[in-house]
Amino acid sequence: MVAPHAPLDAGRPNVPTPQLRLGRLLAGAASREPSRMAFSSPPADMVTAWSRHGLTTTAAYAQVRRLASFLQHLPLERGGPLGILLPNGAEACVTILAALRAGYTPCLLSLGWGSEDLVAAVEAAKIPAIITLDRLGEVRPADLACAIAADNVGLRFICSFGHEIPDGVISLDQALNDQVLRDFEELGDIGGPPPSPGLITFERYGDSFLPLLRPESTLIAATLPLVLAARLGSESRVVSLLPPDDLGGLASGLVAALAADCPLTMQALFDGDELVRDLSADPPATLVAPGWIEDLLAEAGLLDNDQLTCVLVHKAPVELPLGRAHAAQVVDMLTVGEVALMASARDAQGPTLKLGAFGALAPGGIPLLEVDIGRDGAVMARGAATGSIPLVDDSPPPSADTPENDWHHLPFKAKLTDGLIAAVEPIP
Numbered sequence: 001m002v003a004p005h006a007p008l009d010a011g012r013p014n015v016p017t018p019q020l021r022l023g024r025l026l027a028g029a030a031s032r033e034p035s036r037m038a039f040s041s042p043p044a045d046m047v048t049a050w051s052r053h054g055l056t057t058t059a060a061y062a063q064v065r066r067l068a069s070f071l072q073h074l075p076l077e078r079g080g081p082l083g084i085l086l087p088n089g090a091e092a093c094v095t096i097l098a099a100l101r102a103g104y105t106p107c108l109l110s111l112g113w114g115s116e117d118l119v120a121a122v123e124a125a126k127i128p129a130i131i132t133l134d135r136l137g138e139v140r141p142a143d144l145a146c147a148i149a150a151d152n153v154g155l156r157f158i159c160s161f162g163h164e165i166p167d168g169v170i171s172l173d174q175a176l177n178d179q180v181l182r183d184f185e186e187l188g189d190i191g192g193p194p195p196s197p198g199l200i201t202f203e204r205y206g207d208s209f210l211p212l213l214r215p216e217s218t219l220i221a222a223t224l225p226l227v228l229a230a231r232l233g234s235e236s237r238v239v240s241l242l243p244p245d246d247l248g249g250l251a252s253g254l255v256a257a258l259a260a261d262c263p264l265t266m267q268a269l270f271d272g273d274e275l276v277r278d279l280s281a282d283p284p285a286t287l288v289a290p291g292w293i294e295d296l297l298a299e300a301g302l303l304d305n306d307q308l309t310c311v312l313v314h315k316a317p318v319e320l321p322l323g324r325a326h327a328a329q330v331v332d333m334l335t336v337g338e339v340a341l342m343a344s345a346r347d348a349q350g351p352t353l354k355l356g357a358f359g360a361l362a363p364g365g366i367p368l369l370e371v372d373i374g375r376d377g378a379v380m381a382r383g384a385a386t387g388s389i390p391l392v393d394d395s396p397p398p399s400a401d402t403p404e405n406d407w408h409h410l411p412f413k414a415k416l417t418d419g420l421i422a423a424v425e426p427i428p
Contacts, residue, residue: 026038036057040053076104085144085145103194103195128157219251225385232286310330342358359383369383
């Protein structure tokens with residue numbers, strides 16, 4: 001039996017504390033609604049047999065514990081980075097949560113990156129192990145990970161879901177069978193893993209990658225403006241087209257569903273017919289899609305549905321479509337770097353994103369997120385939702401005495417039209 005943990009209600013979201021963690025949100029859901037669906041994907045996107053029919057909250061929590069038990073016995077530094085190179089799907093959600101439970105720091109890599117970009121990210125974050133899959137369509141991520149490891153002595157382990165994995169790769173399907181897990185259980189818990197430091201995503205500057213560490217509580221805090229703007233709650237159902245490989249994809253999918261206590265359906269390979277079926281099911285869905293797909297969704301008639309809520313995720317640099325509205329309830333979510341996440345529902349005149357305060361009030365009256373423009377014209381942000389820490393060799397360690405209301409100056413400038421954010425552009 002897992003200890004219940006209250007969901008973050010959309011009407012009165014909890015103020016995230018350092019003790020609030022994603023695994024606890026899933027454990028609470030498994031306790032309250034053991035048969036409710038947690039994670040699912042269309043049949044064509046299935047990677048493993050155990051995800052074929054989707055995962056209930058109970059099944060997801062059990063699988064997280066099983067995978068965490070295996071990961072905890074890998075000879076890796078506890079608290080260190082663990083690369084995750086997976087598509088949008090139940091396997092990615094379970095793996096992220098299992099890595100956190102095992103005390104590692106999930107380091108999110110994108111299948112959309114080329115091999116040179118992946119090499120740069122692996123080297124920047126000093127990743128010693130990658131969890132991936134055998135194939136996605138015509139792409140073979142496990143082979144790609146092996147090629148990277150061949151030229152990087154620090155990358156010691158490749159683990160893969162699927163049945164067509166290369167030699168030398170650890171089969172997670174085989175490792176998660178009952179006999180292997182019984183062997184690990186006999187070994188026992190290695191002292192109980194310390195809490196994970198958080199998750200790592202990347203800022204990209206030209207050809208270089210800067211890893212950023214974000215504690216779980218600040219990730220949950222960053223998600224709350226979206227939960228509020230989209231009115232997500234336990235009666236909601238999220239359908240996401242975005243992989244959890246950056247702040248926007250992670251917050252709008254896995255974290256939003258856990259925070260709102262609702263099911264999450266994920267599409268890794270876009271299928272228009274399957275998407276229409278997903279959106280037509282009960283309860284009414286909240287679609288999460290990249291902002292650039294708005295025209296395609298409109299042409300398909302999906303945004304003519306006044307029962308649909310659609311979250312369009314924009315990532316700076318970007319130009320917002322001011323003056324454009326639809327019958328569907330559209331929520332614009334904008335990430336500026338991997339630091340600030342803003343969200344606001346459109347009105348009859350279109351996008352309504354402005355500078356200012358977002359989210360519930362934290363203790364002391366400081367909003368979870370404040371966004372403004374500094375004297376130098378740069379976008380700046382502060383609050384509990386902005387707690388990302390650059391991981392560079394010459395950076396000082398984070399201090400607990402650092403005030404939460406310190407401003408982060410970001411390498412972007414905002415273009416305003418009648419007080420609305422019309423565009424966010426990089427500073428040359």
